Amino acid sequence: MNCRSEVLEVSVEGRQVEEAMLAVLHTILLHRSTGKFHYKKEGTYSIGTVGTQDVDCDFIDFTFVRVSSDELDRVIRKAVAEFKDALGNSGSDGMGQISLEFYQKKKSRWPFSDECIPWEVWSIKVNVVNLANEQERQICREKVGEKLGEKVINIVEVINRHDYLPKMPTQSEVDNVFDTSLKDVQPYLYKITYQITDSLGTSVSTTMRRLIKDTLAL
Amino acid sequence: MDSDLSSQDRKDLDKFIKFFALKTVQIIVQARLGEKISTCSSSSPTGSDWFNLAIKDIPEVTHESKKALAGQLPGIGRSMCVEISLKTSEGDSMELETWCLEMNEKCDKDIKVSYTVYNRLSLLLKSLLAITRVTPAYKLSRKQGHDYVILYRIYFGDVQLTGLGEGFQSVRVGVVGTPIGTITLSCAYRTNLALMSSRQFERTGPIMGIIIDHFVERPFTNMAHMHPCSYRTPGEDEGGTYAGIEDSQEVCTTSFSTSPPSQCVCTVSQAHFKTPKPALMATLKVPLMGLGVSQQLYSSRLSYQTPALGTVDLCHPTAFTAGAHPHQMVVPGKEGGVPQVPAQPNHGTAAEHCRIPSCPNGQSPQPAQPTSCSSEVKTVFCDALETTFTRKVGAFVNKATTQVTTTSLDLPFAAFTPRANDLEVNDPMVHPPPSPAPSSPLQGSLHSNSSSHSGGQPQDDFVMVDFKPAFSKDDLLPMDLGTFYREFQNPPQLASLSIDVSAQSMAEDLDSLPEKLAIYEKNIDEFDAFVDTLQ
Numbered sequence: 001m002n003c004r005s006e007v008l009e010v011s012v013e014g015r016q017v018e019e020a021m022l023a024v025l026h027t028i029l030l031h032r033s034t035g036k037f038h039y040k041k042e043g044t045y046s047i048g049t050v051g052t053q054d055v056d057c058d059f060i061d062f063t064f065v066r067v068s069s070d071e072l073d074r075v076i077r078k079a080v081a082e083f084k085d086a087l088g089n090s091g092s093d094g095m096g097q098i099s100l101e102f103y104q105k106k107k108s109r110w111p112f113s114d115e116c117i118p119w120e121v122w123s124i125k126v127n128v129v130n131l132a133n134e135q136e137r138q139i140c141r142e143k144v145g146e147k148l149g150e151k152v153i154n155i156v157e158v159i160n161r162h163d164y165l166p167k168m169p170t171q172s173e174v175d176n177v178f179d180t181s182l183k184d185v186q187p188y189l190y191k192i193t194y195q196i197t198d199s200l201g202t203s204v205s206t207t208m209r210r211l212i213k214d215t216l217a218l
Numbered sequence: 219m220d221s222d223l224s225s226q227d228r229k230d231l232d233k234f235i236k237f238f239a240l241k242t243v244q245i246i247v248q249a250r251l252g253e254k255i256s257t258c259s260s261s262s263p264t265g266s267d268w269f270n271l272a273i274k275d276i277p278e279v280t281h282e283s284k285k286a287l288a289g290q291l292p293g294i295g296r297s298m299c300v301e302i303s304l305k306t307s308e309g310d311s312m313e314l315e316t317w318c319l320e321m322n323e324k325c326d327k328d329i330k331v332s333y334t335v336y337n338r339l340s341l342l343l344k345s346l347l348a349i350t351r352v353t354p355a356y357k358l359s360r361k362q363g364h365d366y367v368i369l370y371r372i373y374f375g376d377v378q379l380t381g382l383g384e385g386f387q388s389v390r391v392g393v394v395g396t397p398i399g400t401i402t403l404s405c406a407y408r409t410n411l412a413l414m415s416s417r418q419f420e421r422t423g424p425i426m427g428i429i430i431d432h433f434v435e436r437p438f439t440n441m442a443h444m445h446p447c448s449y450r451t452p453g454e455d456e457g458g459t460y461a462g463i464e465d466s467q468e469v470c471t472t473s474f475s476t477s478p479p480s481q482c483v484c485t486v487s488q489a490h491f492k493t494p495k496p497a498l499m500a501t502l503k504v505p506l507m508g509l510g511v512s513q514q515l516y517s518s519r520l521s522y523q524t525p526a527l528g529t530v531d532l533c534h535p536t537a538f539t540a541g542a543h544p545h546q547m548v549v550p551g552k553e554g555g556v557p558q559v560p561a562q563p564n565h566g567t568a569a570e571h572c573r574i575p576s577c578p579n580g581q582s583p584q585p586a587q588p589t590s591c592s593s594e595v596k597t598v599f600c601d602a603l604e605t606t607f608t609r610k611v612g613a614f615v616n617k618a619t620t621q622v623t624t625t626s627l628d629l630p631f632a633a634f635t636p637r638a639n640d641l642e643v644n645d646p647m648v649h650p651p652p653s654p655a656p657s658s659p660l661q662g663s664l665h666s667n668s669s670s671h672s673g674g675q676p677q678d679d680f681v682m683v684d685f686k687p688a689f690s691k692d693d694l695l696p697m698d699l700g701t702f703y704r705e706f707q708n709p710p711q712l713a714s715l716s717i718d719v720s721a722q723s724m725a726e727d728l729d730s731l732p733e734k735l736a737i738y739e740k741n742i743d744e745f746d747a748f749v750d751t752l753q
Contacts, residue, residue, distance in 0.1 A: 031344050035270045036261040048261040051272035052347055054254035063351045063360075068259045068272070149352040153389055156345040160392030162338060184259040 003118045006158055008151050009125040012060075013140050014094070017087060017126060019057040020148060021080045024124050025100055025192070026055070026066035027152050029076070031159045032102060032120075033067050033187040037178070039171040050185055061145035064152070069185045079192040087128060090196040094128025098194040104166050105176040105189065114176075119164055122155075223397045227331045231396060234331070235291050237268045238339050239298050239319055242346060242403065243283045243372060244273055246300045246317050249350035250359040250368045269340035286372040292319050294399055299378070301371040302355050307364065313381035314355040314368075315407035320377070322402065326395030338394040342403055345392045353389070353407045382408040 012020045035048030051068030066073065080098070087096045100122045106115040131137050166188070169177045178186045223231070248255055257272035267273075292298040297320040305311040329335055350356060359368045379386065391403040738745070 027348050030348065031341060035259070035263065038261075038263065046263045047270045048263050049259060049267040049270055049272045051257035051259040052344075053256045054351065056254065061357070063254070063356065065347045065351060068257060152348050152352050156348060156391065159341065160345060160390075162341075162394075168333075184261050 004120045004158075004163055005123070006121070006154075007123045007125065008154065009127070010144070010147060010151065011127040011129055012144050013131055013137065014088070014128050016057075016059045016140070016144055017084045017128060018077075018080050019060050019062075020144065021083065021098055021124065021126070022055070022066075022076060023057065023060075023062060023064040023148050024122075024151055024155070025076050025080070025098075026073075027064055027155050028100055028122055028159075029072065029187055029190070030065060030067050031155070032190070033069075033072070033185045034178075036180075036184065036186050037174060039174075043170065045171070048184070048186075057145075059141065060148065061142050062148045064148070067185050067187075069182055071182045072185060072187065076192070079194075083194040086194065086196050087126065094130075095126065096194060096196040097123055097125045098192065099123045100190060100192055102188045102190050107176065119166060223327075223331070227397070231331045231335065231398065232291060234336060234339060235396075235401070236287075238343070238401070239287065239292055240275075240280060240283050241268055241271070241273050241343055242298075242317070242319055243300055244275055244279055245343065245346050246302070246350060247276065247279045247370050248274070249347075249356060250302055250370065252359050252362045252368070269336065269343055271340060271343055273343070282372055286374050288374070290374070292321055292374075292401075294321050294323055296374060297321075297377050299373050299375075301373070301378075301381075302359075303369050303371070303381075304355075304358060304362075304366050305369055306366045311369075312411075313383075313408060314358065315353055315405055316377065316379055316382065317403070317405045318377050320402045320404070321399040324395065324400045325397055326400070327397050329395055329397060331397065335394060335396050339401075342392040342394055342401075346403060349389060349391050349405065353405060354409075354411065355407060358411075379406050382406055383410045385409050 008024060010020055010024075030052065033050060035050050037045045037047060039045045052065050053068045054063050055066055056063050083096065083098045087094060090096070101118045102120040103116045103118040106117055108114055129140075131140055166177045174180060177189060179189050180186060257274060259272065260267075263270070287298065290296060297318050299319070300317040301313060302315045302317075303311055303313045355368070358366075362368050386406050386408050388404060388406045391405065393403075394401045
């Protein structure tokens with residue numbers, strides 16, 4: 001099974017980075033989250049309900065839909081804030097990439113640790129631009145809003161191809177497929193990483209890799 | 219084709235498609251209400267949340283959807299469309315987008331109905347949630363209000379895209395293959411948003427010289443037949459005319475099996491929450507092929523209140539208040555409860571507003587009117603050549619309002635011009651009733667000016683009214699606004715700013731410096747404490 005990889009590119013102003021990333025990541029996670037599974041006897045299970053919420057962006061003319069889960073929102077915001085800080089501190093001309101990877105865990109025998117097999121990776125390349133005046137910023141607000149709309153359409157297009165999705169797991173294996181740590185929704189196992197590229201376009205030698213879901217630290 | 223599909227699977231599939239169509243309409247309409255939508259996630263399945271998504275059901279929208287479907291399902295050659303249009307306060311309208319739920323013949327026989335199809339339909343609804351916020355109509359709908367409103371229309375049959383203008387764009391939300399065909403959900407939206415007036419709205423002269431109703435709640439008061447689609451919390455409307463999906467006979471409690479996929483178990487239980495109202499059943503029985511029904515969406519302040527955050531929080535239905543408008547939808551020209559609608563959904567007239575009877579027996583609360591809204595409005599205008607209206611007298615005159623009738627309404631404020639048969643002699647604006655000695659200058663001046671006319675000629679062409687702006691009087695300083703303004707227009711300069719004074723006091727300041735320094739040093743602790751409070 002090959003890992004499906006999708007790349008999205010956006011050019012935004014510095015203060016728009018956070019909202020643009022949130023919009024894209026939440027749109028993907030909306031489609032990759034289900035309700036909580038409740039296993040019953042005889043191997044059947046029922047699924048909880050996923051609520052949704054509209055979020056207006058302050059610096060972009062755009063509204064996106066996210067899953068109604070404050071826990072999940074906090075995790076994503078934290079990751080995006082770290083990425084934004086790294087982008088700001090890098091001293092480069094503001095290019096970076098944030099990746100959202102969905103993976104499955106495959107149990108291995110001791111002493112080998114569990115394997116993480118990605119099945120879908122979304123990479124969002126960000127290019128930060130500097131604008132001179134307020135008029136340009138206003139145009140940028142609208143343009144970035146339109147671009148994000150196109151990205152949402154791209155995401156929906158990919159998702160509705162109904163390519164590989166992990167099989168629904170039994171109760172004992174649910175943690176190998178889904179992130180069951182949240183109390184209201186259940187996204188597929190995911191991790192968010194980012195890279196900042198310097199002006200030469202190559203990764204910085206001290207690549208900062210922060211694993212939000214660190215499965216290797218078992 | 220259907221021989222491979224078990225009857226249970228077929229029944230389940232039909233049910234899924236039906237509720238998918240209803241939820242699709244809910245999502246689209248709610249996305250155009252002009253407010254942010256918010257629903258809560260719930261870890262425990264309630265059984266009434268189809269496709270494991272919390273999508274609230276607006277009863278009127280469900281009712282309209284079911285009416286449009288009329289017991290049928292979207293199928294091959296039978297598409298369900300939701301048309302979103304914009305209507306300005308001047309009567310111009312424009313189609314913005316059309317959402318189409320279609321089915322083609324491409325079948326996926328191997329797909330599992332109760333498992334894969336269900337989950338993919340759920341995914342498609344999530345995609346619809348995302349895409350409805352991306353098309354241009356979303357931004358327009360968020361700004362609707364006094365200048366324009368957003369309307370929706372549901373129709374069944376052939377997709378009509380001619381009203382979207384040239385160069386319209388299409389976006390495909392998604393597809394789901396089923397054993398009986400492939401469901402496709404797409405949206406065609408207008409790109410040319412230049413508003414073109416398709417008909418000239420004839421402007422008549424002012425009918426009422428004075429606008430009596432100052433506090434207009436709705437921007438379209440002249441279009442009395444158009445009513446907002448008010449959102450009521452369940453149980454608050456008149457006898458629950460509209461049965462929501464939750465009250466319907468079927469509830470989805472889907473269980474999935476973790477056994478090998480071939481042994482998927484799906485139980486869809488039926489529960490009767492409420493006996494359906496006779497009105498609803500009667501409506502469903504009426505054969506209404508190609509029914510085009512228009513409804514009007516209003517911004518939130520007209521249809522329902524929002525919490526302070528500005529988000530429609532559907533987690534707490536008690537936050538809603540019932541819409542201020544108890545108006546139902548009534549089909550014009552209706553007789554005996556059977557709506558007169560064109561056989562084909564008609565673009566021009568279907569966008570006109572239709573009404574649904576509020577009473578189950580369909581007794582129309584108003585006499586039969588022409589179907590087009592413009593002629594209805596004209597009827598109101600034409601009949602008002604001679605009208606009786608009440609003139610409100612000023613706040614400071616204590617006399618009951620007078621009824622004034624005039625046959626000529628060409629001049630605004632025509633009622634105030636004196637006529638031969640005018641009641642000016644008794645007009646309190648000119649001749650106030652005799653009052654006791656004025657208790658305040660305010661009252662005194664009013665009366666004094668008016669009384670100067672009491673002995674005057676009642677047949678004067680002009681009525682002299684001294685300019686007495688309200689609340690401009692001061693008991694302490696008896697002067698009028700104009701005098702006050704003139705007097706204080708050029709105030710004298712502040713003494714401390716004049717150069718002569720400062721030059722003279724410079725020497726004095728220098729002499730007093732040592733004394734001042736001594737005082738400050740004595741109070742040094744006080745100053746330090748003050749500085750601390752500032753930090």
